[in-house]
Amino acid sequence: GESVGLHLPTLSVQEGDNSIINCAYSNSASDYFIWYKQESGKGPQFIIDIRSNMDKRQGQRVTVLLNKTVKHLSLQIAATQPGDSAVYFCAENTGGNQFYFGTGTSLTVIP
């Protein structure tokens, strides 16, 4: 079956510092990955995605890195702000209809 896991369940960073959230996946056939942010009382919100033919993709203050050799995904948030406090999930897709989510990392930004 699918297995998407995160290395750290919680992460605390000082406001203004950079944050790095990691994710391991087990299915080498996965070819599409998404990072989601979920705030309390809300559904997951799309942050950034990456396809398996890429190693890096940048958005506004966020960068996703994909290392297919070790099946590892990371999300980097630059200049972390209090509004970034949330649970972050990686999700993988093998081309079908299903997205497989990891357990999540809770990010707390300390003012």
Added chain:
Amino acid sequence: ETGVTQSPTHLIKTRGQQVTLRCSSQSGHNTVSWYQQALGQGPQFIFQYYREEENGRGNFPPRFSGLQFPNYSSELNVNALELDDSALYLCASSRQGITGDEQYFGPGTRLTVT
């Protein structure tokens, strides 16, 4: 905020009962996916509906069923509720052939089974 709405917001049911959860999709979207999110876990795919038919299913028993209506809204039905069914139920609206930035989640329905 997304254009995806879910009702009710919260629900308390007793073990063995049946429940129906509702989802209204974003305008222009023809696909609805349902997810179960247990406390402290990531969402788990239940099934997807496209043009009123089931179009993929996760590892959930048959007592989890659904419907999609001509206006693309959807229902999730759960029969013979069990305590482990307590979770946040999320629906996600999209077009077929989705990419992640085109799939919008609703706020979820919190189901508690006692």
